[in-house]
Amino acid sequence: MVYAIVRAGGRQEKVEVGTVVVLDRIAADKDxxxxxxxxxxxxxxxxTHDAKALAKVTVTAEVVGDERGPKxxxxxxxxxxxxxxxxxFRADLTRVKITGIK
Structure with a gap:
């Protein structure tokens, strides 16, 4: 079982491959x-929690869509x-799907 705790939008989220997470608005690349x-x-x-070892780890995600939070x-x-x-106030959010942890 492989999972990671990632920092995104001022919070920390537990993610696995295939997990769909709602984060604060994030700009994606052209793909x-x-x-x-x-x-x-x-x-x-x-x-693994060492900063040097974690520098080699990449967590990639695919943007599913942008949305807005509740009023x-x-x-x-x-x-x-x-x-x-x-x-x-309504927060700008991004729904992402985790595609890889390497």
Whole structure:
């Protein structure tokens, strides 16, 4: 069983080959592929976390599509002063499929 922990979008995600993960918006190359930075690699009983050894590891992914996250409503209110503020936010996301861990 081979899996890796990768750093993507300020978070860490556990990925295996074939896993579909939703990340913050990432720009892909012209073929629609991206490289993710591994933090930890587990290959059976072997666990690799050394920076020099991880520099040789590549985790490749294919961009499935871009999407937007759910709407988040931000409301601020102060009692007895008449202050009300309403704001919305939707995150830009990218859905990727892991194609290889080498």
């Amino acid at each position: 629609g592929n991206i490289q993710l930075t591994p933090v930890l690699l587990v290959d059976g009983d072997t666990i 988040i409503v931000i409301q601020k209110f102060k009692n007895k002063t008449g202050y009300k503020k309403r704001q919305g």
